[in-house]
Amino acid sequence: MEYTVQKLGRLAGVSSRTLRYYDEIGILKPARINSSGYRIYGKKEVDRLQQILFYRELGVDLNCIKEIVTSPTFDAGSALREHHQKLLEKRKQLDMLIANVEKTMAWQEGRIEMKDQEKFEGFKRQLVEENEKKYGKEVREKYGDETVDRSNRKMMNMSQEEYDETMRLAEEITDVLAEAVRTGDPAGELAQKAAALHKQWLMFYWDDYSPEAHAGLAQMYVDDERFTAYYDKKQPGAAKFLRDAIHIYTGIQK
Amino acid sequence: MEYTVQKLGRLAGVSSRTLRYYDEIGILKPARINSSGYRIYGKKEVDRLQQILFYRELGVDLNCIKEIVTSPTFDAGSALREHHQKLLEKRKQLDMLIANVEKTMAWQEGRIEMKDQEKFEGFKRQLVEENEKKYGKEVREKYGDETVDRSNRKMMNMSQEEYDETMRLAEEITDVLAEAVRTGDPAGELAQKAAALHKQWLMFYWDDYSPEAHAGLAQMYVDDERFTAYYDKKQPGAAKFLRDAIHIYTGIQK
DNA sequence: TATTGACCTTTACGTTACGTAAAGGTGTAG
DNA sequence: CTACACCTTTACGTAACGTAAAGGTCAATA
Structure with a gap:
C-alpha cells in the first residue's frame, strides 16, 4: 500500500514528473519522505490523487483544484456527486458533437442542408452549454423546461x-x-x-x-x-x- | 457569408486571438485580406475550422493538425468518419469514468470494496484504453473477443x-x-x-x-x-x- | 466635421502544466 | 565492485494561446 513516485504514477496513469509537480505546488504531498529522500505515498494520497484527476478531467486548473482540495470544508462525498453531474453534462455535449459529425457527413453527401452555425454545435460551450449553465437553471425554473427546449429548438432551426x-x-x-x-x-x-x-x-x-x-x-x-x-x-x-x-x-x- | 476574426470566432466559439494564431502557424489562412488589412474568412475557411476543431477536441496537437489538413491527400469525408469513430471511443471512456465515480461513491458509503487500481479506471488511457487501442484489435482478431474480455475481467478482479x-x-x-x-x-x-x-x-x-x-x-x-x-x-x-x-x-x- | 467607440492590426511578453535534460545519490542483483 | 534502474533537485523548454500596448479603420452620433 506504499508507493514511490513511479509506482503511483503507473497506477494512476500520470508521469512521475507530474507527481513531483503536484508536490511542488502543494496539491498532493507524499505521506512521508524516507531516509533517502524518496517520496512515499499511502492510501490517503491515492484517494486524493483520484479526486485531483477527476477535477483535472473536467478542465479545472490546478490552482482552483488546490483551493478546493485543501479547503478545510472539502467534502469528498459532495465533490463526487458534483463530478458525477458534470461528467453527465460532458457526455451530453459529446453526444452533440457526435450528432454534429453525423450531420456533417450527411451534408457532405448532399443529403441535407447545413448552416454555418450548425457546423459548430457541440463546440460552443459558451453559446449553448455555457449559456445553458449560466442562465439555464434560472430560466428553466421560471419558464419551465418546455419553453426553454422549444426556444433552443427554434434557434437551431433558424436560417x-x-x-x-x-x-x-x-x-x-x-x-x-x-x-x-x-x-x-x-x-x-x-x-x-x-x-x-x-x-x-x-x-x-x-x-x-x-x-x-x-x-x-x-x-x-x-x-x-x-x-x-x-x-x-x-x-x-x-x-x-x-x-x-x-x-x-x-x-x-x- | 463573409466573416471577420471576431465574427467567425463568435460563430465557432473560439477567440479572435486563436484565429490569428491559426493564421500565424499556417493552419487556417483567411480567404483574403481586405484593403484595411482585415482578415476575411469565407465558406471554405468555415469548413476547415470545423475540421480543425474536431481534431483539437480529440487532443491532436496543432502541429499534427497542420500536417493533416494541409496534406494534398486530405479527404474530409474519411476524416469525418475517423472523427466519428474516435468520438465514440471517447464516449466509451467517459462512461468508464462515470462508472468509476459511481463506484467510488458506493465505496465511500461502505457498500463495496475498492482496490487502488480500480480508482483510476477511465483515466488510464495508456493501460486500458490505449492498450486496447494499440493491441486490442489484433489481439481480438487472433484470440477472439471472449478471450480478451475474460482477460480484462480477470485483471479487474485481481487483488x-x-x-x-x-x-x-x-x-x-x-x-x-x-x-x-x-x-x-x-x-x-x-x-x-x-x-x-x-x-x-x-x-x-x-x-x-x-x-x-x-x-x-x-x-x-x-x-x-x-x-x-x-x-x-x-x-x-x-x-x-x-x-x-x-x-x-x-x-x-x- | 470632429469625436466616440467598437472594431481591426502587429509586436511582444506572460502563463499553465508539465516534458526533458543534467548532475548526482540509492539500492540490490550478479 | 560494478551495473542499472530507481530516486533526488535544478533548470530550461514548450504548446496554445491570454493579455497588454500602440496604433489604424469605420459607422454612427454630437
Whole structure:
C-alpha cells in the first residue's frame, strides 16, 4: 500500500514528473519522505490523487483544484456527486458533437442542408452549454423546461438570415436603449421603441409571445446581476430602465 | 457569408486571438485580406475550422493538425468518419469514468470494496484504453473477443497483491530475458527460465493456458513491431529470442 | 466635421502544466 | 565492485494561446 513516485504514477496513469509537480505546488504531498529522500505515498494520497484527476478531467486548473482540495470544508462525498453531474453534462455535449459529425457527413453527401452555425454545435460551450449553465437553471425554473427546449429548438432551426437578424436586432436594442436611457423617460418614444424591438427579438426565440412572460423576463433582467451587467455595460441603469419601459409597453407590472 | 476574426470566432466559439494564431502557424489562412488589412474568412475557411476543431477536441496537437489538413491527400469525408469513430471511443471512456465515480461513491458509503487500481479506471488511457487501442484489435482478431474480455475481467478482479506480482514478474522476465539473450542459446537454462516465467505471467491473464496459444503469442511478439520494440528496448533481438525460447519450451513451432 | 467607440492590426511578453535534460545519490542483483 | 534502474533537485523548454500596448479603420452620433 506504499508507493514511490513511479509506482503511483503507473497506477494512476500520470508521469512521475507530474507527481513531483503536484508536490511542488502543494496539491498532493507524499505521506512521508524516507531516509533517502524518496517520496512515499499511502492510501490517503491515492484517494486524493483520484479526486485531483477527476477535477483535472473536467478542465479545472490546478490552482482552483488546490483551493478546493485543501479547503478545510472539502467534502469528498459532495465533490463526487458534483463530478458525477458534470461528467453527465460532458457526455451530453459529446453526444452533440457526435450528432454534429453525423450531420456533417450527411451534408457532405448532399443529403441535407447545413448552416454555418450548425457546423459548430457541440463546440460552443459558451453559446449553448455555457449559456445553458449560466442562465439555464434560472430560466428553466421560471419558464419551465418546455419553453426553454422549444426556444433552443427554434434557434437551431433558424436560417442564417434569421440568425443574422436576431444579432442585428440585439445590437439595435442596446443602441436605442442607450439613447433612451439618456432621455430619462421610460414612457417616451425611444424607450417604447426599445421595448418593441425587444419584443421582436424575443419572438425569434419564443413562438408564443405573451405580454405577461415579456414583463416577467424584464423583471429578471433586473433581479439577475448577470443580465443586469450585460445591459448596463453600455449604459449604467439600462437594465432597470428597460424593465420599466417594457412594463409600460406591456401594461403589466410584475 | 463573409466573416471577420471576431465574427467567425463568435460563430465557432473560439477567440479572435486563436484565429490569428491559426493564421500565424499556417493552419487556417483567411480567404483574403481586405484593403484595411482585415482578415476575411469565407465558406471554405468555415469548413476547415470545423475540421480543425474536431481534431483539437480529440487532443491532436496543432502541429499534427497542420500536417493533416494541409496534406494534398486530405479527404474530409474519411476524416469525418475517423472523427466519428474516435468520438465514440471517447464516449466509451467517459462512461468508464462515470462508472468509476459511481463506484467510488458506493465505496465511500461502505457498500463495496475498492482496490487502488480500480480508482483510476477511465483515466488510464495508456493501460486500458490505449492498450486496447494499440493491441486490442489484433489481439481480438487472433484470440477472439471472449478471450480478451475474460482477460480484462480477470485483471479487474485481481487483488493488489496479485497485481503487484504480475508487475514483479514482468520485470523479472525482461531481466532474465536480457541475460539469456547474451548466452545466445534459446534452449539454454536461462532462456527456458524466461519462457517459464512468461507462462506464469500469462496465467495471471488467461484462465485457460494452452501451449498453442502461448506459442502463438510468442510469434506475435515478433510479427508486431510494437511488441518487438517493447522487448527489444532493453536488449536488441530479445523479442525474437523469446519467441524461439517459448517455441522450444512449448514444443510448438508456429 | 470632429469625436466616440467598437472594431481591426502587429509586436511582444506572460502563463499553465508539465516534458526533458543534467548532475548526482540509492539500492540490490550478479 | 560494478551495473542499472530507481530516486533526488535544478533548470530550461514548450504548446496554445491570454493579455497588454500602440496604433489604424469605420459607422454612427454630437
